[in-house]
Amino acid sequence: MHRETLQRYMNYLLLLTKLKSEGRATVTSDELAVREGVTGSRVRQDLSALRILGKPRQGYRIADLEILISSMLDILSAKPVALVGIGNLGRALVLSDIWSHAGFDLVALFDADPAVIGTAVAGIPVRDAATMERFIQEQGIESACLALPADKAQAVADRLVNAGVRAFWNFALIDLDVPAGIIVENQRLEQGLMALSFRIAKRNSDQARGPQD
Amino acid sequence: MHRETLQRYMNYLLLLTKLKSEGRATVTSDELAVREGVTGSRVRQDLSALRILGKPRQGYRIADLEILISSMLDILSAKPVALVGIGNLGRALVLSDIWSHAGFDLVALFDADPAVIGTAVAGIPVRDAATMERFIQEQGIESACLALPADKAQAVADRLVNAGVRAFWNFALIDLDVPAGIIVENQRLEQGLMALSFRIAKRNSDQARGPQD
DNA sequence: TAGATTGTTAATCGATTAACAATC
DNA sequence: TAGATTGTTAATCGATTAACAATC
Incomplete structure (x- = not known):
C-alpha cells in the first residue's frame, strides 16, 4: 500500500472521531472527500477496498468505518x-x-x-x-x-x-x-520543520508574484 | 509540489551529508536513486528541475547539490x-x-x-x-x-x-x-506509530501466507 | 415514487520508468 | 578514443477522477 493511501485512512479515522463527537452516526463519501481534499470517488474506492459497504442516500455508518479502518491498521490489539x-x-x-x-x-x-x-x-x-x-x-x-x-x-x-x-x-x-x-x-x-520552511518560502514567493500565476 | 517529491529532496540532502562525511565530492544519479528506492531517471529529473547540472562520467558535485537543495527549501536563512x-x-x-x-x-x-x-x-x-x-x-x-x-x-x-x-x-x-x-x-x-502498527500487521500476515504471494 | 448516494468500470492525469543521443 | 553518465523525450504505470447504472 502506498504511503499516501495509508495516510488517507488515518485521516479518515481522525475525521470520523470528530464527526462522532458531533453526534453524527453516518457520513457520505463526499463529506469525507471534501475534508481530505480528494473526490468522493476516491473515498468510495478506498472504503470499497476494505469491504466496507454503504447505503445509497445514507452513506456509511461511522461506527462500522471506525472498526474496519482500525482493524486494518491493527490498532485494536495492544x-x-x-x-x-x-x-x-x-x-x-x-x-x-x-x-x-x-x-x-x-x-x-x-x-x-x-x-x-x-x-x-x-x-x-x-x-x-x-x-x-x-x-x-x-x-x-x-x-x-x-x-x-x-x-x-x-x-x-x-x-x-x-x-x-x-x-x-x-x-x-x-x-x-x-x-x-x-x-x-x-x-x-x-523533516516536518524543513517542510514548513519550504511551504513558507513558496507562499511568500507566490504572493510576491501575485495570484495570477 | 507533491509531498512525496519534497520528501525525496529532503532525503537527498540527508544522503549528501552522509556521503560528504565519507569524503566523497561527487555522486551519480544512480547512487542517489538506489538509496532512495527510485530510478536514476527520477533523480535526474528531480535535479534537472532545480537547474542543477551534472557532468557525464562524473555525476553531480555534492557541494553544489547541497546548496541548491538547501536554497530551494529555504533553510539557509534563519x-x-x-x-x-x-x-x-x-x-x-x-x-x-x-x-x-x-x-x-x-x-x-x-x-x-x-x-x-x-x-x-x-x-x-x-x-x-x-x-x-x-x-x-x-x-x-x-x-x-x-x-x-x-x-x-x-x-x-x-x-x-x-x-x-x-x-x-x-x-x-x-x-x-x-x-x-x-x-x-x-x-x-x-500517525507515525499507527503506520508502524500497520506495517507490523502487514509483515506478519505476509510471512504467515509465505513469500510466494 | 423520486432522487440522493453507492459501487464499479472507463477515462484521465500525473508520476515514474525506459530509452537514447549528447558529451565529458 | 571509448565508454560511463547526463539531460530529455517518449512509454508505461498507477493513482485519481469521471461517469453512470444500481438501489435504498
Whole structure:
C-alpha cells in the first residue's frame, strides 16, 4: 500500500472521531472527500477496498468505518512495546496517550543514567539499560521506541534485535542498519520543520508574484 | 509540489551529508536513486528541475547539490521562530539542533506556568505567555511552534495569528482553524506509530501466507 | 415514487520508468 | 578514443477522477 493511501485512512479515522463527537452516526463519501481534499470517488474506492459497504442516500455508518479502518491498521490489539531513552522526548512520549490509540501497550522503560533508573514515569518504572535484553526476551516484546541521541541509537538497536525486537519507532536522526525483515519507522521531526520552511518560502514567493500565476 | 517529491529532496540532502562525511565530492544519479528506492531517471529529473547540472562520467558535485537543495527549501536563512509550551516535548525540541538545520532561529519561549516562567532552556529565557502578543509583534516573528495540549492549542494559535504569526509547526492533535494564507504544518506523532502498527500487521500476515504471494 | 448516494468500470492525469543521443 | 553518465523525450504505470447504472 502506498504511503499516501495509508495516510488517507488515518485521516479518515481522525475525521470520523470528530464527526462522532458531533453526534453524527453516518457520513457520505463526499463529506469525507471534501475534508481530505480528494473526490468522493476516491473515498468510495478506498472504503470499497476494505469491504466496507454503504447505503445509497445514507452513506456509511461511522461506527462500522471506525472498526474496519482500525482493524486494518491493527490498532485494536495492544502490542507490548518498550521505550529506550528517558530524556525530555522520552518522557513526553511516555506521558502522551498515543500508545493505546495506535495499538500498543507501553510496558517497559530503559535508560543508562543511574539518576533516572529506579524512578517511574506515568507509573512505569525506569529499568537499567544493562538489563534490557533479558527483560525484552522474557516478556517477548517485539517492538521498541528509540528516543535516544543519534550516536547511541545503532548500538541499542543491535542489542534489541538480538533480544528479539522486530520493529522500531526511531526518533534518532540516523539510518539504522538492521537485518532484513526488521521494520524501522523513522520519525524525523527535522523533516516536518524543513517542510514548513519550504511551504513558507513558496507562499511568500507566490504572493510576491501575485495570484495570477 | 507533491509531498512525496519534497520528501525525496529532503532525503537527498540527508544522503549528501552522509556521503560528504565519507569524503566523497561527487555522486551519480544512480547512487542517489538506489538509496532512495527510485530510478536514476527520477533523480535526474528531480535535479534537472532545480537547474542543477551534472557532468557525464562524473555525476553531480555534492557541494553544489547541497546548496541548491538547501536554497530551494529555504533553510539557509534563519527565520525567527517562537515556541509555546515548555513541557517535556517543548524542552526536547528546544534542546535539539533541528532549528538551524531547518532554516529557523529559535528566539523566544513562552509558557503560562509560573513555575517555569523566568527559567531558561538552552540559554533562552521562558517568558510569560501573557506577554506573548507584544513580544511577537515587536520582534516581527512570523513562525511559531505549538508544543501544547490539544485543548489549549486553538486559543493560543488565535492569539498568535492576531500578533502576526503566519506559519505554525503544530504538535497538538487538533486541526487548527486559521485564516486563509496561514500555514499549519501538523506533526502528528500518533500517525507515525499507527503506520508502524500497520506495517507490523502487514509483515506478519505476509510471512504467515509465505513469500510466494 | 423520486432522487440522493453507492459501487464499479472507463477515462484521465500525473508520476515514474525506459530509452537514447549528447558529451565529458 | 571509448565508454560511463547526463539531460530529455517518449512509454508505461498507477493513482485519481469521471461517469453512470444500481438501489435504498
